[in-house]
Amino acid sequence: MIISSIPILFVDLVGPILMIVLSLLSLRLVFRLRKQDSNNLIWTYLWWICLALSCFAMSRSAGHILKNLLLMGGQNQLWAAIRPYSGAINTFMFIVVGSVTLFFERIWKIYQLILKDRGEIRAAHKKLLFLNQNLERLVEERTNALSISEYKFRQIFEVSKDMILVAGKDGSIVNLNPSGYKLLGLNKESTDIGDRNLGEFISDPESWQAVMDTVHTEGSVSNMELDLTTSDGSVMRILLSGSRTEPSDTVEETIHFLIKDIEQHKLMEEQLAQADKLASIGELSSGVAHEINNPLGVILGYTQLLLRNEKDNSERHGDLKTIEKHVRNCKSIVEDLLSFSRKSKTEKAPADIHQVIEDVIVFVQHHSDIENIRIEKQFQSQIPPTMIDEKKIKQVLINLLVNAIHAVGKAGHIIIATGLKPTRDWLSVTVQDDGKGIEKKDQKKIFDPFYTTKPTGEGTGLGLSVSYGIIKDHGGEIEVESKSGLGTTFTFMLPITPYTQEN
Amino acid sequence: MNRLDCRYTFAGGLAASLLLAADTALATQTHGQPEGLYVHQMAHIFFIISMGSLEFWLRQRNLTREKGWKYIQLSAVLFMLWNINAAVVHFMDEHLSLLGIAKIDFWHMQIEIIPGQEGLALLYYVLKLDHLLCVPAMFFLYYGLKVISKNNRRAAGSDPMP
Numbered sequence: 001m002i003i004s005s006i007p008i009l010f011v012d013l014v015g016p017i018l019m020i021v022l023s024l025l026s027l028r029l030v031f032r033l034r035k036q037d038s039n040n041l042i043w044t045y046l047w048w049i050c051l052a053l054s055c056f057a058m059s060r061s062a063g064h065i066l067k068n069l070l071l072m073g074g075q076n077q078l079w080a081a082i083r084p085y086s087g088a089i090n091t092f093m094f095i096v097v098g099s100v101t102l103f104f105e106r107i108w109k110i111y112q113l114i115l116k117d118r119g120e121i122r123a124a125h126k127k128l129l130f131l132n133q134n135l136e137r138l139v140e141e142r143t144n145a146l147s148i149s150e151y152k153f154r155q156i157f158e159v160s161k162d163m164i165l166v167a168g169k170d171g172s173i174v175n176l177n178p179s180g181y182k183l184l185g186l187n188k189e190s191t192d193i194g195d196r197n198l199g200e201f202i203s204d205p206e207s208w209q210a211v212m213d214t215v216h217t218e219g220s221v222s223n224m225e226l227d228l229t230t231s232d233g234s235v236m237r238i239l240l241s242g243s244r245t246e247p248s249d250t251v252e253e254t255i256h257f258l259i260k261d262i263e264q265h266k267l268m269e270e271q272l273a274q275a276d277k278l279a280s281i282g283e284l285s286s287g288v289a290h291e292i293n294n295p296l297g298v299i300l301g302y303t304q305l306l307l308r309n310e311k312d313n314s315e316r317h318g319d320l321k322t323i324e325k326h327v328r329n330c331k332s333i334v335e336d337l338l339s340f341s342r343k344s345k346t347e348k349a350p351a352d353i354h355q356v357i358e359d360v361i362v363f364v365q366h367h368s369d370i371e372n373i374r375i376e377k378q379f380q381s382q383i384p385p386t387m388i389d390e391k392k393i394k395q396v397l398i399n400l401l402v403n404a405i406h407a408v409g410k411a412g413h414i415i416i417a418t419g420l421k422p423t424r425d426w427l428s429v430t431v432q433d434d435g436k437g438i439e440k441k442d443q444k445k446i447f448d449p450f451y452t453t454k455p456t457g458e459g460t461g462l463g464l465s466v467s468y469g470i471i472k473d474h475g476g477e478i479e480v481e482s483k484s485g486l487g488t489t490f491t492f493m494l495p496i497t498p499y500t501q502e503n
Numbered sequence: 504m505n506r507l508d509c510r511y512t513f514a515g516g517l518a519a520s521l522l523l524a525a526d527t528a529l530a531t532q533t534h535g536q537p538e539g540l541y542v543h544q545m546a547h548i549f550f551i552i553s554m555g556s557l558e559f560w561l562r563q564r565n566l567t568r569e570k571g572w573k574y575i576q577l578s579a580v581l582f583m584l585w586n587i588n589a590a591v592v593h594f595m596d597e598h599l600s601l602l603g604i605a606k607i608d609f610w611h612m613q614i615e616i617i618p619g620q621e622g623l624a625l626l627y628y629v630l631k632l633d634h635l636l637c638v639p640a641m642f643f644l645y646y647g648l649k650v651i652s653k654n655n656r657r658a659a660g661s662d663p664m665p
Contacts (some may be wrong), residue, residue, distance in 0.1 A: 001613065001614045001615075001621060001624050002607060002611055002612070002613045003611070003612055003613070003614060003615060003624075003628060004610060004611060004612075005606075005609070005610055005611055005612045006610055007632060008612075008631050008632060011634045011635065012631045012634065015633075015634025015635075015636075015637070015638050016639045018632070018634075018642075019637060019638060019640070019641055021525075022638070022641040022644070022645045023641055023645075025645050026644055026645040026648050027640070028651055029645065029648040029652050030648060032652065032653050033648075033651070033655060036655065036656075037655075044552035046648065047645075050644075050648070053641070053644070056642065072609070084539065087539060087543060090538065090543075091539070091542055091543045091546045093548060094546035094547065094549065094550050095546050097550060097553070098546070098549040098550045098552070098590070099552075099553070100558050101553040101554060101556070102553045102556060104557050104560050105556070105560045108560065108564060146560075242587055348586075370542070
């Protein structure tokens with residue numbers, strides 16, 4: 001097959017020239033890229049690729065051109081001599097280009113790592129620059145924020161109405177807020193709390209031990225009811241919560257306690273319970289008294305009718321008199337029950353409380369042997385006349401005074417004082433004795449009907465419950481304060497109601 | 504004679520006999536003409552593999568989403584094709600006795616072939632025009648680099664690399 005050689009000759013001459021030109025142009029481009037960023041690893045890699053390709057293109061193209069020129073010039077032998085060198089160089093350049101190309105993946109990975117590191121260094125540098133330029137301001141802002149935070153928490157600590165106490169792991173007091181000093185009865189200026197332990201103030205050592213055990217095992221304790229003995233010896237009920245903080249490099253292990261005084265709350269709860277109880281008893285008593293009162297009236301009426309027809313010294317007359325006496329006693333008790341349950345009608349009229357007290361003292365002095373008992377009066381002169389049921393208030397005063405006389409025994413000192421509570425517009429009457437006092441366990445029951453500590457036959461146990469009913473019926477309050485062996489103070493308070501046309 | 508002396512005597516005797524008995528069989532191996540061809544063909548295969556790996560990694564790293572690298576990928580593919588082309592031509596030139604090339608004059612050549620295998624002659628003729636593959640390959644490399652360079656300048660300080 002005879003075929004034209006022109007296309008092959010043309011391509012074989014022009015192609016190598018283009019190869020050389022293009023490879024050199026590529027090399028120039030990469031050279032410029034490298035010049036722009038000499039640290040860029042990818043440009044360096046492309047530079048090596050292009051350099052290898054240029055060498056390859058030149059070696060191959062030069063060989064081709066030389067071959068064609070020598071063959072055209074009839075220098076076949078010369079070409080035969082040059083040919084092995086040309087082919088060897090060409091083969092070598094193949095291998096160089098291929099080898100360089102194979103490194104692409106590794107180069108790219110390294111380049112990405114460099115980029116990542118560079119990004120991180122740039123970010124760190126930016127941050128450092130920012131910190132360097134703004135350090136003073138940042139420190140100032142942070143200090144201010146800390147100051148505000150410290151002030152806020154200091155305020156909570158200082159202003160809290162509950163005791164906040166920071167203790168060491170053994171309960172020794174580290175820090176105490178003003179409410180804590182007040183609650184424990186300590187003087188902030190004169191007391192060194194450094195050598196005090198919270199456990200000293202907890203009345204029951206076993207309870208304190210239980211608190212500490214719980215804190216150390218479970219990390220915290222919440223809302224434990226305990227009795228706290230203050231530095232002046234008085235006991236109050238408290239609600240204690242505490243939690244342990246883990247020690248750090250700079251701070252030792254501490255326990256933070258929050259202690260709430262619940263004495264008043266507990267007293268109110270007890271008073272409410274007492275009022276509820278007395279109200280229930282009152283309801284029951286009034287029902288019973290009402291039902292008994294009518295038959296007693298009938299018995300008394302018929303007894304008195306029968307007495308009319310009997311001679312004074314007869315045996316039957318004596319029996320009927322005994323019946324009459326006991327029926328009258330029963331009626332008296334029933335009336336007391338009705339007074340306690342506030343079912344008997346209260347008839348208020350303007351009266352001077354001091355005059356009422358004077359009358360009662362005179363009455364008691366006439367009816368009792370109280371030669372060695374001194375009754376002292378401490379009257380508040382500015383108490384105006386007020387609307388009261390004089391007869392019933394006298395009954396209350398007699399009950400309280402008689403109780404006081406019984407308490408002091410044959411000799412003693414009783415103070416009857418009056419006072420004003422301007423904030424509530426109330427008057428108060430206090431009967432204070434220096435007698436044997438009432439045991440704490442009995443104090444809760446003294447207003448219960450039929451509860452008495454007197455021997456059988458000496459009291460019905462209705463005096464104080466009747467007094468309670470009368471004072472409540474006047475819209476007032478009655479309370480007792482007593483310490484066993486030191487005496488008792490009964491105080492009743494009444495609202496001052498001036499006389500008007502309406503009342 | 505102790506054991507050490509025996510050893511020295513044996514080693515010396517062996518060295519002397521090797522040197523004195525030297526022959527062409529023990530000289531450096533000679534490399535005839537076919538070796539060059541084989542090395543050249545192997546270099547083509549190596550070139551194909553390296554260009555194939557470049558093309559693969561360019562795709563793998565999603566670099567081909569960028570125009571410049573896309574052209575470089577195309578260049579790699581063309582270089583692979585050119586290498587295949589060149590390797591086949593070398594094979595036909597050197598290994599097959601199917602063809603016979605004779606120069607008639609400067610403008611004409613004769614391809615001798617077994618009757619019925621004219622297509623093979625035509626294929627050989629076309630494959631001889633191998634610059635039609637390697638020149639475009641070089642052109643796309645140049646163009647790809649040009650695009651990358653342009654993008655790099657446009658980025659003005661930011662990194663043009665993805």
